[in-house]
Amino acid sequence: MGKDARGVPGALRRRLAVVLAVLTAAGVLALAAPGAAQAASAPCAGRKVRTLSFPTGSVLVYRSGDWLCAYTVQRNPGTERKISVSLQVRGHVAVRKTRKHSRRSETVRVHTGHRPVRVKGSVGRGEGSWSWARY
Structure with a gap:
């Protein structure tokens, strides 16, 4: 051996x-x-491209390739409120998620390619929308 x-x-x-x-x-x-x-x-994959604020919360938008993902977050979490987020690619129907929660909405994911997108979000009575931007 x-x-x-x-x-x-x-x-x-x-x-x-x-x-x-x-x-x-x-x-x-x-x-x-x-x-x-x-x-x-992390609720969305990719890099954060925009945070869109409004009085009661904000919508966080992420991009991964040709896909956009977004969700709404309350400004003051803890109280259960109706939270919604919506993404609409130009020429397509809006994809919307709504639920009652104390922190954030569900995520919405859409294939955008290079088309403009409309983003909407709301928490309780406050809402914000951003019309036809490229992210």
Whole structure:
């Protein structure tokens, strides 16, 4: 059997190398998992392109490729109110989500290509709309 200069057999050396590789991979995954969990908790994928404010809240708009994603957030969270968000691509029907919640609306996602988009959002009685902009 082959032994190295310290007298350790080759099979044992290979097993130790495999165990060390597995432990290193587990450590890397343990360090990367908290960052992945935070990224997964974001309601929309992509980069934030606009925050559109109105008196009772704001609409956050994100872009990922040719897709837009938006949701409405209350200015003072905690009170359950009717919250809605709407995206309409020029030439298409508006996509709208409405619910009663204490923090934010559901997300709306539409394929825009390079067409203008109308964004609307409301929290309680306050509302805001932005007409035909390219994001």
